[in-house]
Amino acid sequence: MNTPEKEQQLFFHTYKRLSLEIDRGEGCYLFAKDGKKYLDMFAGLAVNVLGYNHPAIIKAIETQIRKYNHLSNYFIQETQVQLAEQLLKISGYEKIFFTNSGTEAIEGALKLVRKWGSAKKKINVFGMTNGFSGRTMGALSLMDKDKYRAGYGPFLEHCGHIEFNNVESLKSSVDVNTAAVFLEFVQGEGGIVPVTQDFVETLKNLSEKFGFLIVADEIQSGIQRSGKFFAFQHFNIEPDIVTVAKPIGGGLPLGAIIGSHKVADVWTYGVHGTTFGGNPVACAAGLAVLNALTTREMQVHINAMSEYLFAKLHDLQQKHHVIKEVRGMGLMIGVELHRESAPIVDAMLAKGVLANATAATVVRILPPLILSKKEADEFLTIFQEVLNEL
Numbered sequence: 001m002n003t004p005e006k007e008q009q010l011f012f013h014t015y016k017r018l019s020l021e022i023d024r025g026e027g028c029y030l031f032a033k034d035g036k037k038y039l040d041m042f043a044g045l046a047v048n049v050l051g052y053n054h055p056a057i058i059k060a061i062e063t064q065i066r067k068y069n070h071l072s073n074y075f076i077q078e079t080q081v082q083l084a085e086q087l088l089k090i091s092g093y094e095k096i097f098f099t100n101s102g103t104e105a106i107e108g109a110l111k112l113v114r115k116w117g118s119a120k121k122k123i124n125v126f127g128m129t130n131g132f133s134g135r136t137m138g139a140l141s142l143m144d145k146d147k148y149r150a151g152y153g154p155f156l157e158h159c160g161h162i163e164f165n166n167v168e169s170l171k172s173s174v175d176v177n178t179a180a181v182f183l184e185f186v187q188g189e190g191g192i193v194p195v196t197q198d199f200v201e202t203l204k205n206l207s208e209k210f211g212f213l214i215v216a217d218e219i220q221s222g223i224q225r226s227g228k229f230f231a232f233q234h235f236n237i238e239p240d241i242v243t244v245a246k247p248i249g250g251g252l253p254l255g256a257i258i259g260s261h262k263v264a265d266v267w268t269y270g271v272h273g274t275t276f277g278g279n280p281v282a283c284a285a286g287l288a289v290l291n292a293l294t295t296r297e298m299q300v301h302i303n304a305m306s307e308y309l310f311a312k313l314h315d316l317q318q319k320h321h322v323i324k325e326v327r328g329m330g331l332m333i334g335v336e337l338h339r340e341s342a343p344i345v346d347a348m349l350a351k352g353v354l355a356n357a358t359a360a361t362v363v364r365i366l367p368p369l370i371l372s373k374k375e376a377d378e379f380l381t382i383f384q385e386v387l388n389e390l
């Protein structure tokens with residue numbers, strides 16, 4: 001049996017995997033075992049922001065792994081403290097808790113919100129329609145799509161859904177009993193859909209009126225992906241809690257819950273925890289990611305590449321009426337089509353470009369943030385070729 005056949009036999013069939021066997025990665029490219037080269041325009045689902053084989057990440061991992069690769073959270077760990085310090089300094093928040101994944105950050109944020117609300121008799125939490133929070137039960141409770149929820153109920157009690165970007169739905173849902181509203185400021189899995197300023201303003205006013213918390217899910221949009229450190233920074237709002245994951249561990253499993261002064265004292269010794277969360281090697285890699293991404297040059301680069309890609313994709317839209325809309329922020333771009341996106345993504349793969357189909361009709365583009373203009377042009381050429389062949 002070859003490896004793909006073994007995979008079929010051994011695994012629960014939760015992933016419909018690509019028929020590619022990757023040997024190694026370098027920069028924005030992946031090299032398959034058959035020698036074929038692929039330009040990676042979805043970066044391991046928004047994780048590999050510095051591409052593959054980045055020297056700073058490798059050096060950080062090597063240095064840390066020679067000291068210790070795990071101690072447990074019984075110990076104070078230097079790289080963990082350094083990453084915490086950096087993240088809080090950059091974001092201006094007060095407290096942090098490290099997790100292993102995005103969904104675990106969401107679960108932790110839910111617990112933090114519930115504990116905060118329990119003292120104030122505020123129990124209701126809300127997610128958004130078309131949102132994505134993860135695969136664990138709390139995360140699924142915040143989501144509304146059958147695609148992810150069917151057969152898994154019952155879900156968390158007192159957990160509802162507000163229609164994304166619908167101000168009336170927001171107004172009619174929240175009240176004094178609301179503990180928190182969770183949202184992605186740019187919905188990722190949902191097809192790269194940014195929130196409207198109007199919706200954010202209303203949310204901000206209602207949270208002040210009723211005294212509930214706003215939780216920003218920045219797991220996909222955070223850490224410079226949107227062109228700013230957090231996507232919410234485009235909307236003149238300061239959420240009370242922020243969840244991050246995906247890019248923050250430089251390809252190793254790491255996430256975090258970041259809290260403002262409002263929730264700084266909610267958790268006390270022993271009320272929440274994890275064995276692996278904040279693994280020192282992942283934190284060392286995370287420090288390398290932050291060092292690389294927060295330079296002025298990198299910020300200018302990300303915004304320049306974003307402008308370039310948006311301009312070129314809008315040009316393509318003029319020529320190809322199959323493109324309904326080009327939307328997003330920074331290097332988080334969705335091209336909505338008037339037809340299914342999966343065959344387009346398959347055709348691009350055959351020509352050596354990896355993109356991702358999400359929300360049925362959207363081609364999702366989440367390249368490494370180090371993407372060069374030459375690489376962007378390579379993607380644009382192949383995308384155009386595929387559209388021409390339709």
Ligand SMILES: Cc1ncc(COP(=O)(O)O)c(C=O)c1O
Nearest residue numbers: 101102103132133134188219220
């Ligand atoms: C916005 C958002 N929240 C939460 C998650 C869940 O993260 P993880 O897959 O690391 O559990 C994802 C993953 O795609 C996400 O995009």
